[in-house]
Amino acid sequence: MHNLYFELTQELNAEGVIAVLASGQAVVYYRLSIMSKDGDWILQETPEACRRALAVLERHGARYRPSPPLDVRWLRGGWSSHFEFADPEGRRIRCDFVTRPPRLSPEDLSKLFVPEREMGEALKVVDIEPLIRMKQTQRAKDYPVIGELARLLPPEQEIELTTDPDRIIALASDYGQGSRRSPVRAVLAGSSREAVVVELARESDRLQQQDRARLEAYRVAAEPYLREFQAANLGLLPLPEAHRHACELAERWLPRNLLIPEDGNGAAQ
Amino acid sequence: MELLSEDDLNLKDMTPEELDKAWDLWFDLAQTTNDSDPPYTHGVLVLCDVPPPGKNPDERDDT
Numbered sequence: 001m002h003n004l005y006f007e008l009t010q011e012l013n014a015e016g017v018i019a020v021l022a023s024g025q026a027v028v029y030y031r032l033s034i035m036s037k038d039g040d041w042i043l044q045e046t047p048e049a050c051r052r053a054l055a056v057l058e059r060h061g062a063r064y065r066p067s068p069p070l071d072v073r074w075l076r077g078g079w080s081s082h083f084e085f086a087d088p089e090g091r092r093i094r095c096d097f098v099t100r101p102p103r104l105s106p107e108d109l110s111k112l113f114v115p116e117r118e119m120g121e122a123l124k125v126v127d128i129e130p131l132i133r134m135k136q137t138q139r140a141k142d143y144p145v146i147g148e149l150a151r152l153l154p155p156e157q158e159i160e161l162t163t164d165p166d167r168i169i170a171l172a173s174d175y176g177q178g179s180r181r182s183p184v185r186a187v188l189a190g191s192s193r194e195a196v197v198v199e200l201a202r203e204s205d206r207l208q209q210q211d212r213a214r215l216e217a218y219r220v221a222a223e224p225y226l227r228e229f230q231a232a233n234l235g236l237l238p239l240p241e242a243h244r245h246a247c248e249l250a251e252r253w254l255p256r257n258l259l260i261p262e263d264g265n266g267a268a269q
Numbered sequence: 270m271e272l273l274s275e276d277d278l279n280l281k282d283m284t285p286e287e288l289d290k291a292w293d294l295w296f297d298l299a300q301t302t303n304d305s306d307p308p309y310t311h312g313v314l315v316l317c318d319v320p321p322p323g324k325n326p327d328e329r330d331d332t
Contacts, residue, residue: 003292031280031288034295037306091296092303 003028004087005039006123008095011056012041013124018049020112022101022126022134029125032148035141038094042126044113045072045099053097058239060085062095065235066226068254069246075099077257079218083239102214103133128152132161138211143204159184163204165196218258225253 005025012019021029024036043049050070062085068074070081080098087093100109108130126134132149135142143163150162159171159179168176172187179185183199228249229235234242280288 002289028280028288028292031283034280034292037296037299037303089297091300 004093008039008056008060008093009041009123009125012053015052017113017124018044018046018052019097020124020126022131023096026125026131027145027149029123030128030131030149030152033145035145037092038096040096040098042101042109042112043070043075043097043099045076047072050075054239054243057083057085057095060093062093062239063235063237064229064239064242064246065094066229068222068225069243069250070097071243071247071250072099073247073256074250074254077255078102079222079254079258101130101134102211103136104130108133129157129161136207136211138208138215140204140208163200165193165200168196168200169193221255221258225249228253 003025005021006029009019009021019041021039022042023038023040025039027033027035041053043053050072054070062083065082065084067082068079075081075097076099078098078100080096082097083095085093085095112126128149132146135146135149147162147164147167150158150164151167153161155171156175159168159175160181162168162171165183168181168183169187172179172184176184176188182203183196186196186199229246232245232249234245234249237245280291283291
């Protein structure tokens with residue numbers, strides 16, 4: 001059987017590109033690791049894209065998981081929507097959608113759905129550099145993957161994103177002169193390998209803490225809405241009905257815009 | 270003889286069909302941990318620890 005998440009990507013884009021596969025399944029696509037049971041997509045931020053995605057999900061018998069509605073009014077505030085269904089073999093399929101993924105700039109996002117990109121590619125998958133930025137999460141296990149993903153980039157980009165101290169040491173003299181990364185500066189200053197490793201660890205920890213703070217703000221803001229969502233058992237309702245109710249609840253209980261400033265790249269959440 | 274762990278599968282040299290099979294087998298096996306999966310997945314928000322319906326947040330038992 002094919003990877004169902006790849007097939008879903010094709011299905012979502014059957015009438016024109018609205019969804020780009022990201023995160024764990026993108027890592028599978030780039031043949032680095034099989035590490036995710038869920039599918040994550042960056043959705044085009046339009047009502048039409050939401051409508052089409054909901055139609056695809058409904059065809060598969062999906063139900064809402066406790067999460068904000070798949071509606072641009074909340075998606076543009078950095079919220080994400082989550083769904084679940086069983087595949088023909090009874091396996092759990094989880095589908096997550098976001099239109100404003102963390103740490104991606106408006107420029108990154110604007111490149112995803114340009115007409116030129118729609119031509120020629122069999123499967124719509126997020127590019128490696130934005131994928132790396134999405135992977136800069138609070139989870140330690142994402143950072144070795146970032147090192148592997150970075151190896152697929154040209155060296156001048158790799159040195160700005162890799163988490164591998166040996167690659168930084170190898171690339172610094174040729175490609176790191178203009179870099180502001182502290183691990184790269186450490187190499188160029190003649191510091192020990194241990195010092196480079198320490199700088200990398202500090203950098204990863206800072207990224208993890210930023211992501212944790214971002215998600216905590218969303219968690220707190222979502223609590224009243226989620227309580228109502230659970231009380232109404234929306235996860236048990238057919239998708240169109242659940243979606244309608246979720247929008248009604250969100251209007252009352254979920255703030256639309258929670259985008260908070262973040263250091264680093266672009267208009268992240 | 271090459272001894273490879275699951276994490277060292279040479280995905281790059283697989284044909285598309287082999288990659289599909291490898292993923293399919295892994296996905297089958299991974300179903301066994303569905304009930305114990307952490308509620309947080311990757312960089313988007315999967316909310317967890319939702320209070321029971323009808324319970325006031327001030328009455329939550331966080332122990």
